[in-house]
């Protein structure tokens with residue numbers, strides 16, 4: 588007999604009781620150290636502690652039936668409508684829950700993509716551990732010559748018995764240094780071009796054929812890495828989708844990634860509170876130009892959040908290309924937050940003295956958010972072509988090779 592669906596009110600109350608029993612109410616205490624960077628890039632010892640807390644919390648929520656509210660019962664979900672998952676996220680926002688940035692790819696992006704593309708055996712093997720964060724995953728798409736243009740991927744995989752052998756290089760892999768598996772895009776048909784002949788795999792990161800080299804960022808952290816694959820192995824049963832159909836797996840993953848970034852907990856509005864406090868501290872709490880700027884950020888942030896909710900409510904088959912607008916509006920509004928902080932602090936923003944320097948971290952890390960998950964320019968092209976239905980951008984002819992000259 589199936590359990591009756593609780594009303595949304597009952598469910599929300601149940602969620603409040605559950606989260607309240609484990610976590611403290613969120614405080615907006617100005618004396619606490621605020622986080623301004625929009626990318627997770629902490630010193631390694633802080634990262635290790637936060638990661639452990641995040642994994643422990645995801646396991647607790649999963650075991651209590653809140654880990655995959657709208658996911659399928661067969662994989663540990665609760666089979667409730669998306670509105671219940673939204674309600675649960677709303678409840679978590681009221682509390683100081685561990686940072687979910689560490690598990691965002693595994694939980695919010697990879698799992699829904701696997702639901703669409705993994706065969707039943709792979710789904711049964713991977714979905715529960717990924718969603719419960721027994722396994723943490725990273726995304727092995729970008730390469731030195733294939734970022735926006737992922738169809739230029741050159742990493743190769745060839746079948747050797749029941750295993751694929753992978754050679755190549757990935758770059759900008761967020762969280763590679765603490766991930767157990769990676770969603771890998773590789774060329775499996777030698778000589779194939781563009782998005783044909785690509786296949787997706789879930790590859791184990793901890794193996795002799797994989798070397799992870801962290802990249803130091805201009806903000807000081809090292810949250811992403813270069814990943815070298817040299818004879819790395821992945822069994823055929825870890826293939827996601829059919830051989831040669833990797834492109835559609837990647838496109839689904841990117842749709843979910845943009846949805847996750849676009850709905851990123853209204854980080855612009857969270858920072859707006861800090862900005863208002865800064866304005867007051869600077870004696871500009873009543874200044875009309877400052878108030879105009881703050882009001883503008885508030886209106887834009889709220890409108891974008893309402894629009895995103897509407898997109899998600901209408902999205903039947905998962906988030907669509909409209910989510911590119913949500914990502915663009917978020918980065919645009921964060922740009923306004925950074926600019927207003929700069930107007931208030933001027934050159935003090937770049938002097939290493941907390942908390943002023945923290946605003947500098949926002950300005951620098953924001954550039955990463957504009958690029959990761961697809962750059963602003965690529966987002967605009969998607970909106971133009973796939974939301975507004977404007978003519979497609981002509982694909983430039985391939986650059987002449989030495990041979991064709």
Ligand SMILES: Cc1cc2nc3c(=O)[nH]c(=O)nc-3n(C[C@H](O)[C@H](O)[C@H](O)COP(=O)(O)OP(=O)(O)OC[C@H]3O[C@@H](n4cnc5c(N)ncnc54)[C@H](O)[C@@H]3O)c2cc1C
Nearest residue numbers: 726727728729734735736759760761955958959960962964
């Ligand atoms: C914080 C962060 C995290 C990331 N995490 C991951 C990860 O976990 N896994 C992963 O695989 N990758 C990751 N990336 C990589 C990211 O996906 C790529 O950096 C991005 O796709 C851009 O590719 P690129 O850096 O090669 O730049 P390019 O594609 O070379 O772009 C350079 C410039 O040209 C513009 N451009 C390129 N093509 C077009 C076009 N057709 N029309 C108009 N303008 C164009 C771009 O907008 C950009 O301004 C991450 C990046 C960042 C910043």
